[in-house]
Every structure is written in structure tokens, then in C-alpha cells.
Amino acid sequence: MAALENPKGSTLRNAFGNVLSLFILLLIGILAFSIRLFSVIKYESVIHEFDPYFNYRVTQYLTKNGIYDFWNWFDDRTWYPLGRVIGGTVYPGLTLTAGTLWWILNSLNIPLSVETVCVFTAPIFSAIAAWATYLLTKEVKGTGAGLTAAALLAMVPSYISRSVAGSYDNEAVAIFALIFTFYLYIKTLNTGSLFYATLNALAYFYMVCSWGGYTFIINLIPMHVLLCIVTGRYSSRLYIAYAPLVVLGTLLASLVPVVGFNAVMTSEHFASFLVFIIIHVVALVYYIKGILPPKMFKVAVTLVVSVGLVVCCAVIAVLVALVASSPTKGWSGRSLSLLDPTYASKYIPIIASVSEHQPPTWPSYFMDINVLAFLVPAGIIACFLPLSDASSFVVLYIVTSVYFSGVMVRLMLVLAPAACILSGIALSEAFNVFTRSIKFQLPGISGNSETDAGDAGSGSIVTQNDAVKTDKNQDTVKERPSRKNKKKEKEIVEKASIKSQIEKRLLVLPLEASVLAIFLLVLLGAFYVVHCVWAASEAYSAPSIVLTSYSQDGLHVFDDFREAYAWLSHNTEVDDKVASWWDYGYQTTAMANRTVIVDNNTWNNTHIATVGTAMSSPEKAAWEIFNSLDVKYVLVVFGGLVGYPSDDINKFLWMVRIGGGVFPHIKEPDYLRDGQYRIDSQATPTMLNSLMYKLSYYRFVETDGKGFDRVRRTEIGKKYFKLTHFEEVFTTHHWMVRIFKLKPPKNRIRGKTKKSKLKASSTTSSKRSGTRKKNPWH
Amino acid sequence: MITTNQKTLPSFTPLVSSLSLSPEGDLAAKLNLFLAHPHTTNTKLKPKCLNFQALTSISSYSYPQVKKMGIRFDLFLLSVAILWAPVLSDLVLSKVDRRIDLTSQSVRVTSTLKVENAGTNPVSEVLLAFPDHHAKNLAYLTAITNEGKGKTKGSTVSLPVEVVHPKGMPPALTWYSLSLLKELGKGESVTLDVVAIFTHTLRPFPEEITQAETQLVVFQDSAFYISPYVVKVQSLSVKLPEPKVESYTKLENTKISGSEIKYGPYENLPSFSYTPIAIHFESNKPFAVAQELVREIEISHWGNVQVTEHYNLIHGGAQSKGEFSRLDYQARPHVRGASAFRNLVAKLPPRAHSVYYRDEIGNISTSHLWGDSKKTQLEIEPRYPMFGGWRTSFTIGYGLPLQDFLFQSEGKRFLNISFGCPMNEVVIDNLIVKVVLPEGSGDISVSVPFPVKQWQEAKLSHLDLVGRPVVVLEKTNVVQEHDQHFQVHYKFNNLSLLREPLMLISGFFFLFVTCIIYMHADLTISKSSASYVAKLQWDEVQAAIQQVQNIINRCLTIHDKLEASLRDLSRTGDVQACKAARKAADSYLKELSKELKPLLAFLQSSPQAAQILPKVEDLIAKERELQERLMLKHSTVVDCYEKKLGGREIENRVSSIQQKVTALRQEVDDLLEIIDEI
Numbered sequence A: 001m002a003a004l005e006n007p008k009g010s011t012l013r014n015a016f017g018n019v020l021s022l023f024i025l026l027l028i029g030i031l032a033f034s035i036r037l038f039s040v041i042k043y044e045s046v047i048h049e050f051d052p053y054f055n056y057r058v059t060q061y062l063t064k065n066g067i068y069d070f071w072n073w074f075d076d077r078t079w080y081p082l083g084r085v086i087g088g089t090v091y092p093g094l095t096l097t098a099g100t101l102w103w104i105l106n107s108l109n110i111p112l113s114v115e116t117v118c119v120f121t122a123p124i125f126s127a128i129a130a131w132a133t134y135l136l137t138k139e140v141k142g143t144g145a146g147l148t149a150a151a152l153l154a155m156v157p158s159y160i161s162r163s164v165a166g167s168y169d170n171e172a173v174a175i176f177a178l179i180f181t182f183y184l185y186i187k188t189l190n191t192g193s194l195f196y197a198t199l200n201a202l203a204y205f206y207m208v209c210s211w212g213g214y215t216f217i218i219n220l221i222p223m224h225v226l227l228c229i230v231t232g233r234y235s236s237r238l239y240i241a242y243a244p245l246v247v248l249g250t251l252l253a254s255l256v257p258v259v260g261f262n263a264v265m266t267s268e269h270f271a272s273f274l275v276f277i278i279i280h281v282v283a284l285v286y287y288i289k290g291i292l293p294p295k296m297f298k299v300a301v302t303l304v305v306s307v308g309l310v311v312c313c314a315v316i317a318v319l320v321a322l323v324a325s326s327p328t329k330g331w332s333g334r335s336l337s338l339l340d341p342t343y344a345s346k347y348i349p350i351i352a353s354v355s356e357h358q359p360p361t362w363p364s365y366f367m368d369i370n371v372l373a374f375l376v377p378a379g380i381i382a383c384f385l386p387l388s389d390a391s392s393f394v395v396l397y398i399v400t401s402v403y404f405s406g407v408m409v410r411l412m413l414v415l416a417p418a419a420c421i422l423s424g425i426a427l428s429e430a431f432n433v434f435t436r437s438i439k440f441q442l443p444g445i446s447g448n449s450e451t452d453a454g455d456a457g458s459g460s461i462v463t464q465n466d467a468v469k470t471d472k473n474q475d476t477v478k479e480r481p482s483r484k485n486k487k488k489e490k491e492i493v494e495k496a497s498i499k500s501q502i503e504k505r506l507l508v509l510p511l512e513a514s515v516l517a518i519f520l521l522v523l524l525g526a527f528y529v530v531h532c533v534w535a536a537s538e539a540y541s542a543p544s545i546v547l548t549s550y551s552q553d554g555l556h557v558f559d560d561f562r563e564a565y566a567w568l569s570h571n572t573e574v575d576d577k578v579a580s581w582w583d584y585g586y587q588t589t590a591m592a593n594r595t596v597i598v599d600n601n602t603w604n605n606t607h608i609a610t611v612g613t614a615m616s617s618p619e620k621a622a623w624e625i626f627n628s629l630d631v632k633y634v635l636v637v638f639g640g641l642v643g644y645p646s647d648d649i650n651k652f653l654w655m656v657r658i659g660g661g662v663f664p665h666i667k668e669p670d671y672l673r674d675g676q677y678r679i680d681s682q683a684t685p686t687m688l689n690s691l692m693y694k695l696s697y698y699r700f701v702e703t704d705g706k707g708f709d710r711v712r713r714t715e716i717g718k719k720y721f722k723l724t725h726f727e728e729v730f731t732t733h734h735w736m737v738r739i740f741k742l743k744p745p746k747n748r749i750r751g752k753t754k755k756s757k758l759k760a761s762s763t764t765s766s767k768r769s770g771t772r773k774k775n776p777w778h
Numbered sequence B: 001m002i003t004t005n006q007k008t009l010p011s012f013t014p015l016v017s018s019l020s021l022s023p024e025g026d027l028a029a030k031l032n033l034f035l036a037h038p039h040t041t042n043t044k045l046k047p048k049c050l051n052f053q054a055l056t057s058i059s060s061y062s063y064p065q066v067k068k069m070g071i072r073f074d075l076f077l078l079s080v081a082i083l084w085a086p087v088l089s090d091l092v093l094s095k096v097d098r099r100i101d102l103t104s105q106s107v108r109v110t111s112t113l114k115v116e117n118a119g120t121n122p123v124s125e126v127l128l129a130f131p132d133h134h135a136k137n138l139a140y141l142t143a144i145t146n147e148g149k150g151k152t153k154g155s156t157v158s159l160p161v162e163v164v165h166p167k168g169m170p171p172a173l174t175w176y177s178l179s180l181l182k183e184l185g186k187g188e189s190v191t192l193d194v195v196a197i198f199t200h201t202l203r204p205f206p207e208e209i210t211q212a213e214t215q216l217v218v219f220q221d222s223a224f225y226i227s228p229y230v231v232k233v234q235s236l237s238v239k240l241p242e243p244k245v246e247s248y249t250k251l252e253n254t255k256i257s258g259s260e261i262k263y264g265p266y267e268n269l270p271s272f273s274y275t276p277i278a279i280h281f282e283s284n285k286p287f288a289v290a291q292e293l294v295r296e297i298e299i300s301h302w303g304n305v306q307v308t309e310h311y312n313l314i315h316g317g318a319q320s321k322g323e324f325s326r327l328d329y330q331a332r333p334h335v336r337g338a339s340a341f342r343n344l345v346a347k348l349p350p351r352a353h354s355v356y357y358r359d360e361i362g363n364i365s366t367s368h369l370w371g372d373s374k375k376t377q378l379e380i381e382p383r384y385p386m387f388g389g390w391r392t393s394f395t396i397g398y399g400l401p402l403q404d405f406l407f408q409s410e411g412k413r414f415l416n417i418s419f420g421c422p423m424n425e426v427v428i429d430n431l432i433v434k435v436v437l438p439e440g441s442g443d444i445s446v447s448v449p450f451p452v453k454q455w456q457e458a459k460l461s462h463l464d465l466v467g468r469p470v471v472v473l474e475k476t477n478v479v480q481e482h483d484q485h486f487q488v489h490y491k492f493n494n495l496s497l498l499r500e501p502l503m504l505i506s507g508f509f510f511l512f513v514t515c516i517i518y519m520h521a522d523l524t525i526s527k528s529s530a531s532y533v534a535k536l537q538w539d540e541v542q543a544a545i546q547q548v549q550n551i552i553n554r555c556l557t558i559h560d561k562l563e564a565s566l567r568d569l570s571r572t573g574d575v576q577a578c579k580a581a582r583k584a585a586d587s588y589l590k591e592l593s594k595e596l597k598p599l600l601a602f603l604q605s606s607p608q609a610a611q612i613l614p615k616v617e618d619l620i621a622k623e624r625e626l627q628e629r630l631m632l633k634h635s636t637v638v639d640c641y642e643k644k645l646g647g648r649e650i651e652n653r654v655s656s657i658q659q660k661v662t663a664l665r666q667e668v669d670d671l672l673e674i675i676d677e678i
Helices: A002-042 A051-071 A093-107 A114-141 A143-154 A157-163 A170-191 A194-210 A214-230 A236-253 A267-291 A294-325 A333-339 A343-347 A362-369 A372-383 A389-407 A409-441 A450-456 A462-466 A471-477 A484-504 A511-539 A560-571 A582-592 A605-616 A619-628 A652-662 A685-689 A691-697 A750-772 B002-021 B025-036 B050-059 B064-087 B326-331 B494-520 B530-572 B575-605 B607-611 B613-642 B647-677
Strands: A547-551 A554-558 A577-579 A631-637 A726-731 A737-742 B091-101 B107-117 B123-131 B138-146 B156-159 B161-164 B173-184 B189-198 B216-222 B230-239 B245-248 B254-257 B260-269 B276-282 B288-300 B304-315 B344-348 B353-359 B367-371 B376-380 B391-401 B406-409 B412-418 B427-436 B442-447 B453-459 B468-478 B485-491
Touching: A002 A114, A002 A143, A002 A157, A002 A511, A051 A093, A051 A114, A051 A582, A093 A114, A093 A170, A093 A194, A114 A143, A114 A157, A114 A170, A114 A372, A114 A389, A114 A409, A143 A409, A157 A170, A157 A362, A157 A409, A157 A511, A170 A194, A170 A214, A170 A236, A170 A389, A170 A409, A194 A214, A194 A236, A214 A236, A214 A267, A214 A389, A236 A267, A267 A294, A333 A343, A333 A389, A362 A372, A362 A409, A372 A389, A372 A409, A389 A409, A409 A511, A560 A582, A560 A631, A560 A726, A560 A737, A560 B391, A582 A631, A605 A619, A605 A652, A605 A691, A619 A631, A619 A691, A619 A737, A631 A691, A685 A691, A691 A726, A691 A737, A726 B326, B107 B123, B123 B138, B123 B189, B138 B161, B138 B173, B138 B468, B156 B173, B173 B189, B245 B254, B288 B412, B353 B376, B376 B391, B442 B468, B468 B485, B530 B575, B530 B607, B530 B613, B530 B647, B575 B613, B607 B613, B613 B647
Parallel strands: A577 A631, B091 B230, B288 B427
Antiparallel strands: A547 A554, A631 A737, A726 A737, B091 B107, B107 B189, B123 B173, B138 B156, B138 B189, B161 B173, B216 B276, B230 B260, B245 B276, B254 B260, B288 B304, B304 B391, B344 B376, B353 B391, B367 B376, B406 B412, B412 B485, B427 B468, B442 B485, B453 B468
């Protein structure tokens, strides 16, 4: 009769567990969403930083003009006079996602502005990414680990830094796409279902649409497949998981304009094709092994292997020949700098100049993943107990992403999900062990059978109870013939549980030790949460277009950037061209709606070098360069008055370096005194005569009489000077943005004009010779 | 230029011809001369209003000439006056007192007219005349009369004003007619206060200034009151913002004291007297002009009136030229940037809440809000100081409590809210007020105290199905005085309030219902197809195998228990407890083997299970063997204990069995895994 009672009780318990985990997931989603709202609460609902402004502008265009115009969009407001083909050079995933969201909302008559949708896209997708993490980890190590990992990912600072409300950047949706693609891969690997394989290809397609980081997927999965084959774990499921992904995924990827034929022509993708060939060879071997008697098989193996090797060699030879014919060996600059961390600083200053492309420091690991850094090793160990296909994938994922994050601080973002998954596994396993030990030794329950102890399951995360059940309960799990996929899913979980059960019986720790350990683990978790909330509220929420500072007399707001952009947009002609260093290009086009010469999409090194040259030239030469580019206004960012450190003077070395890289008459040593950029009395005359110096410090000395620069903490070298070819038209309240206008050329007597013409022609010719140089960036 | 002249001539010919009839023939000749004068060929001439406009527009940039030509023109007007005087009714203005207030960017002219009926016929309307070039900038005109005889207690009543086109009047004048409340009999008199407000009448001169210069403006008008009636006594006083006057037209009886210039009194002037005066003075008041202001007032019957105002602002004064130096502006803002304005104050209704101030690129942080029970004041600063000709645009929004503005009368609701802009100094070129009523309201009517253009639209927002009716009112040239209340009457059923919540509820309800249906329904298209049947059978087989596995697992658990009891035995030596455990285990195992039988039978009968059956049978057999061995071991051990044999002895006896048990256990586990994989 007990048998009759049990099923009911356990289904109820099962259902309760499911509902509970659903509820926990919902809470995790809310947590992930709301922890990213600090920026809206502390500042305002506004697009952040630089790239998000471009994405926002593209989304605006998309919602206004529709998808077809978007694909064909030639943007003439940037890279003047070259322009930029936006539709073909942008990863459209993010904008299409936000555009679709906006379209759905508007067709339901919910009048949210495009800006609002864009601001909240990132938090929404981080909630979804947390759920995807749950699914992935569940496939690897069961529900408990899944929920822990999801909770960790919901607030991992590294991901928060790229997905706070307003940070409308590709990474926000790409991380979700990355995790979800991995989940579907693991799911296919576990089930061998072609349905999931197809979904996997689609998820991969979405990832390709969203971010250039898709190459990570298309290299990591082949690596895993290769690992499985090498370790003798080949199965038909592996084949189904991999082969359709390569075929469908590559086809779909080449549909994205920005990828196009790169999907089959660049070296980043070759690993996948190579492994594709290998897996077919292996599959053939297994097939032949199945149909032939052992003796015949040996003969066949030698045959197939030799033929396969010949084919492989031929293909590799062709590839090598192809690759060798291209100057960068078929690798894009960014990928090369990943493989060889010193490559960028040697050859491509423009990549090296971006702060997020620098290698990270140790504190940044602690800042970005915090306690996860210590939990990851434990997670790796847990993955080896027992090692399955899925857990080997996770281990491979963490190992590669640790390497990449060590090369480029930006790729910390790829490390974060892996760290969360492994830490989730580690925490969950640890809780599992400790709570089971406690339950086993508690006086009331210990009288029961040992197996009951397994019931305590996942400790703080209760919902593992459907996974870790007593034997009695397990018959009821499968009572109802439910959908096929569901069943399979459960079977796997159960299998793992049975196995682990056997081992668990042996692992019992002393009561006091486990209580203490649980306490410490909870403390660790609490520390992590506190750190994450601090990071979200203090470190990563600043929109960077509006700055605040606290002083004795309260909060100070520095809204100078928008002041300048608003001034530009209202008080200059629509077709005026504004020159500035490329950092401010996206913001100028998006906020001021003015044509810029260069912007953050650094596709043309020569053009950027031209602007860099102009900024580092003396006034007259600079005027000529700018005038030849139809520039009417020059915008410089100057932090010397209020102490804003990331201003143009501090970026000046890159202007000189990039400019000098293309135009040899700009020589870096001319600007250096004792190997340093200086603007004080020790500065070189070239430096003091450069346009950047003059525009930044024009009439600066009159503010305090000494010209004390608060960023460089020194008095400026040249204090009193006049501008002859430029005039100040606007300076913002805190002097952070200064806008100068090119004066119209003066009437000159004949003899002089001839001379200047001669000069102008010489500069243009030098420029031409510069452009002729092969640009390593493209 | 020739074309300009040709165009003007036809309209001018009648005047000239009529003039030639007049006794002062040489005047006409003068006029002709004047027409031929090179100045008339200036580009700024507007063909239609040549006779007044000609001079004034010339003077706007060749100002000194005004004085020379003014006198000539004055004479011309006199002649015109004499010519037309008999045509009009017998009204006489016994006293005209004009006060022109130039302290802000709009010109406020307050005229106190004492109208007397000198004729015999009772008169019910009084005509007011304004030169066309002024009239086109006329923003606001109202006439107030003091009713009642008692001078102090008269309640002020404003008179209806309308545009008229009386015949036979000189061109280039715009006429307004005031209808008196009661006819003016013979010899009776009435006092009228006429307030006229003109915008864009102060012209900056020079038109471009640098940052360091102050802004100078020119004001032009007639020293005499232009009227179709004879004016007996009149005076004019002009109030300036500051006592800094660059120059002004000096006539007889002109006095200047501080910031006030007085003309007159002048006595017994015929109708249409005109003497141009020009005053050139310093004015650094904010010339804030909203080229367009869209106010959207949205009523929510949930308790809120949301007002959103989109401003498109320009500094309408002298254009700024040359450099803008922040340094100079910050060091001495009143000297370097005197004409610029940096803030505006909006007077919002009391209890305004959720105030925001932003533009298309985000919040503007430079604003202050304070308030008391009577008003809420919002001081806003544009992102940058507004210099001449600079533009900006921004949005202000605030919520108001519904009960303060929405009332009910005669089964209808009406909204009573102010029309104009809450900022006093701002002149609005084009004001669009949109009143968004809740979805489902009907029977809409609007009452506005002055003429406006109006139409209706629909707006879709927040889950609307048919859209909300929007009343749009448009008015050009709006000044502070237009900030009066207007009413929108409409009918609305309270039940419509529940529409959207219900829609949401039902939407989610249907979503969940479809989910439930989807989860429970079997969506297979063909129920009889072989594959479907096979799938069902396979499912059953799987379930059966699952059960078998479970039973085996339970058996294994019981084995574990037995082992545990043996361990207990070795620890405590309690044989009885061990036997009891054995008994319980026996009965359990029997039950389980009973349960196993039907499952096995089912598997044997099912064709789908053919491939898996051997493994299952193998598993069961192995398990049974294991069971037997274990029992054997158990009984051996118990036996030994009963015989009180030594530990070493027991181990010897059991060890062979134990080996087999472990081996079997391993096999069973392996089999379970294999079956799992299938």
C-alpha cells in the first residue's frame, strides 16, 4: 500500500520542485534585470558611452526606414568624404533585436520610444542569458548546479559592465547568444536530436549576427569535437551535434553581409572545416567497423586512413597556399593579436590604442569575477567526477576563455559565463556534499536508510530533489508517458544521479566540519553578492557622457559633452563637417547629427592618421588639412580645468603615433622630452605648436593666471598665444569640450598665394604617398 | 525693382488721383516725387503697404532719414485725414492717453480712450485702426470698459472685438471694431481701456553684435494716435527697460525722465494724424521666442493630467557674431553676454508632480524646482547660454492631479486648463495645444476665449484599439496674456476605464489557457499511422523498463539494508534485530518480484521490446542470483553468530560468497547502465 501512497507524494513533490525552480528562475531573471538599473536610477535613462550611440542611431534608422533601407544604408554623415556602407559593415543582430522589440511594442500600441527600448535591451537580455546559463549547466550537472550558475551569472560584474541599462552594445545580446548556442550544442550532444542540431545552427546564426566573437564558438566547438574523438568518445550524437552545425551554420553565417564569404575564406573558420573532415573520417571508420569482421576491418582501416590522410594533406596544402598568399595570413588583425598578444602593439597602433584591447591586470580579474576566480578550480575538479561529454566541454571552454581574457581585457566577458558555470557546479556540489553529511548525521533521520540521505540533495538549492531521489520515488518519475524530449532529459539526469548516489554513499564528512563549511560558503556567496551590487552601482553604471563628482558642497554634474553636442546640433548648419579625434565620432553623429571625418569604427587607418596628423601639426598645416576635408568645426576634449583625465591631450600620443605611422613627417621623438609627452615648460616646441595643444589651452591661462593643468598637475608651457586660423565658437561650462571654427582664408597678395599653393600641393602629395602605403589594418 | 514699382502703382493710383483733386495739389506732386525717390526701390519694400511701410521699413536700417522724411509724410497724412474726416461717424475722442511698455520683448500699448458722441445719431461701435505692419504683429487686443456710473465700483467688462473692412478708408490700415455694450447717445461719453500687444516689433539695431556688445533695439510708432476720429487731447508715454537711450525722435513737448519718454499733450488733432517716432535704446531683456510650442495635455481618468510641452526656442534678438568666449562669459557674464539669457522660469500649477526637463539626447540637469501651495516654479536653464540667434529645443513635462482640472456639469465633463505657455517672457510664434481625451469619449466641444484654429485627430497609445480623440487648437503669435483658461467638454463613461485592464487580464488568461491546452493536447496529425502507434508502444515499453529498473534499484536498496543489518550485527551482536531485518527484507523482495512479473510479461509480449528484452531478462536473472547469494551470506553470518564463531571464521566462510556478490553487483550495475543507454 505504501507503493500507492508514494507515487502521489512524489509527483506532488516533483511538481513542487519544478514550480519552485521555475519561481527561482523568475527571481533570477528579475535580479539580473534590476541589478542593471542602477544606471537609470542614479543617472538617467540614456544611452551610454560611444558604440551604443552608433547602435542607437542605426536602430533609429531601422525603425524609421525599414529593413530594406537598412541593408542598403550608405551613411554619408561619417567618414567624410568616403562615407560608410552601414548595412554591410555592421553586425545587425543587436539592432534587429531591438528594432523587433520596438516594432512589437508599437504594434500593440505601447508607445515606447526607440531610445527606451534600446536602453532596456541589455538588461532584458542579461536576464535571458541567466536562463540560458541555467539550461546549459543543467545539461552538464543537473538542476541545482544550473540554478546556482544562473544566479551567479545574473550578477557577475564582468557581464554587468557591458549590459547595464543604456549600455546598448553588441555584447549585451551576444553573451546570451553564446551561452544559448553552447547549450543547444550540449543538448544535441546529450540527446542526439536533429531538432536541437537545427536549433543550434539557428542560435549560431543569431550569434554571428550579433558579434564578431562568434569565431570563438566556431573554434571552440571543433576543439571539443576533436577532444571527444581523441579521447575515444566518438558517438553518433557527436556527429549529429557537429556536422549540421558546420554545414547549416556556415551557410547561415555567410548570409550576414558583414561576414559574407569570410565564413569560408578566413583562417578563423578553417579549424571547423578541418574537424568536419576528421569527424567524417572517424564516422566512416566506425561504420566500417560495424559492418566488417575484425580482420577485414584492419585492412580497411589502413586503406581509409591512408586515403583520408592524403585528402587531408591535399586540403591543408591548398589552404596553406591560399592563406600564405594573403599578407596577414588570412587572419584579421584582431584575431592575430589574440594569438600573438604582442602583435597589435607592434604593428597596429590603432588596435593597441583602445584601452579595452589591453591585457588585463590581476586586480581586474578580482574586480570582474571576484570569488568565482577561486571557485573555478573546484568546478573543474567537479567536472571530472565523472567526466562526461558535456563537462569536458565546459572544462575546455574555461581553459580557452582564460587564455583569451589574459590577452584582451574585453574578452573577460567571454570568461565570465564559463566562470559562472564552473563556480555554480562547484558550489552546488559542495552544498550537496555538506548538506548530505549533515542530514546523514542528524539524529532523527539517520535511523532511516542511507539512501534517504541523498534526499537532502542540493542543500540551499532545494530543487535538485527531483534529481536526487530515493529509489522508491524514482519509479514514479516516469509514471506519465510525457513528451519524448522531456523524458530523455530526465533520464539523463537520473542516470547521473544513480551514479553519483553510489559514490555519495561513501562521502560523509563530520557534522561540525560540514556546518562550518556551509557557513563559510554562504559567507563567500554573500561577499560575492555585496561585491556585485557595489560594482553595479558604483563602478559600472556611469554613462560616461555625463559625469558626476561628490565634493563638500554636494553633487556636481558635468554634462559638458551633451552641452556641446546640443550646441552643434542646434547652432550649426546641417551639412557642416566636424573634425575630432575618432573617439567622439559616434557621439557626434548620433547626438549632434553632424558629419564627422572619422569615428569609432576604425576601418580606415589612413583617414584617422590624417586627422591625427592635423591635430599634431602646427596651426597652418592643420588648417590646410582640415580645409581640404571641408571641415568647418574642430572639436577637442579638454580636461585640464576640472581634472577630467581621459581628454585629448592624454590621447595625444596615439594621434602622433597613428599619424606618424602613415605620414612620416610626423615624428614621435619631436614631441617627446626624455621619452615623455610633456606640456609644461620642458615641452618641445613641436608639441607647443601643435594644433591640439593650442586648441586645448587657448586662453586657458586667463582662468587662474598661471595656467595650471589639473590633469597633468603642472603649469602649461606656452601660456599666451593667439590663434590665427581658428576661432573659438563654443566652450562648454566646465571647458571639457571646446569647439573651434576654421577661419575663412584671408585675401593674399599674389606672390604669397603662389608660395602657399606650392606648399599645399606638397602636403597633398605627401598625403597621397602616405595612402599608397599598405595599411596593415585592411 | 521695376517690377516692384509696377505692382504698387495700380493700388496707389486711386489715392494719387484723389489727392490731385484736393486743394493741396502740390502735395500730390510731392508724393509723386517721393514715389520716384530712389529709396522706394529698396528691396525691403513690401508692395501692398507702401504708404506707411515705405518709410518705416526704410528707417529700419537707414534710421536718420526717418527724421527728414517724417515731416513730409506727416503732411501727407494730414491731407489724407482732411479728406476722409467727413466720412466717419461723429464720434470724438475727447482724451487719449497712451502708455507703451517696452520693458520686455513684446510691446504693450495701453490706450485709455474717452469716446464722446458729438453727432446726433446713437453709435454702437467704435473703430480702432492699426497700421498694417503693426497689425500683422498684433498678438492680443482687448478693450475694457468700466460699467456703471460710479467711477470706483465699475466692474470691468471686455468688449467684443472683430476685424472689419470699412469701405473708403485709406489702405494699409487694419481695422477693428469694438461693439459697445449699449449705444452711445448724443453727448454721452464712455471710457475704454484698449490693450494691444505686439510681438516682433522691436528690431535689433545693429542686427549683429559681438559677445561684448549690448543689444540695442529700435521701436517705431506714431507720436499721435492713429484714429479715424478727431482727437482732442492726447499724450503718449513710452517706458523703457533701462534709462539708456541711444537716440529718440524729438518733437515738441517731448520729455525724457529716466527710463520714460513722454510725448504730448497734443491737442485738437484731426483724424489720421501721424508722426513717426523712433526710439533707439538698450534692451537686454531675454528675447526668448518659441518658434513652435506643442503642448500635449493628456487626461487619464485614473487621476492624472499629463502635460508635455515641446519647445523650439530661439533668441530673437540681435544675432551673435564672432567668437564666443566662455572665459569672458564666465568672468563677467553681465558685460560679456549681456543680451544672452541663461534661464527661464515656468510657473506651473500647484501640486504639479513628476516634473521633468529634457531634450532629445537626455535629461538636462540644470533646473530647479520649488513650490508652495499656490504655485510650483520650475527654473530651467538651457544646456548653454542663449546668445542672439542661437537655438535650442527641449521638453518639459509634468503631471497634475485630475480633480484640480476636471469638473462635471450637466452630465458632461469638462477640462479647465490654461492655454498658453507657463513661461512669462516667452513669445510663441506658433502654439499647438493638443488635448488627448480618454479612449471612448465623445460629444466633444471646445470653448476658447479667443479665436483659434481647431481640428480633431486620433492618437493610438497604451493598448488603444480605436484611438483617443485629440482636440487640436492652433494659434499664432501668443503672448503671456493668452495664458487664460479654456474648456473642453466631453462625455465619458466610467466603465470604459476598465477596458484596458480587462483586456490585459483576458490576454494573459488566454495565453495561459492556450499553454495549458497545448501541453495537454496531442497534436499528432494521424493517430493511426504506424509510426505513431510504434511511438506509443515504445513509450510504454520504456515506461515498463523504467519500472523494472526501479524495482531492481529497490531490490538493491534492500540488499544494502541487509548488508547494513549485518554490519549492525557485527557491532552489537543483536541477532534478533538482524533476523527481523531479514524477514522484512524477504517480504519486500517477494512483493517486488510479484510486481516484476506483469512487467516482464508485458515486455515479452511487446514486439517493440524484442531487442532490449534479453538484457532485461539477463538483468533480472542476475539480480535474482545476487539475491540468493546475499541471502545465503546473510544466513551464514547469522548462523555463525548464533554458533558464536569467531570473526576470522565468519570471514573465511563468507569470503567466497562475498566475492560473488560483489561481482554480481557489478554486473547488475553495468546492466542497469546499458539499459539506461538504450
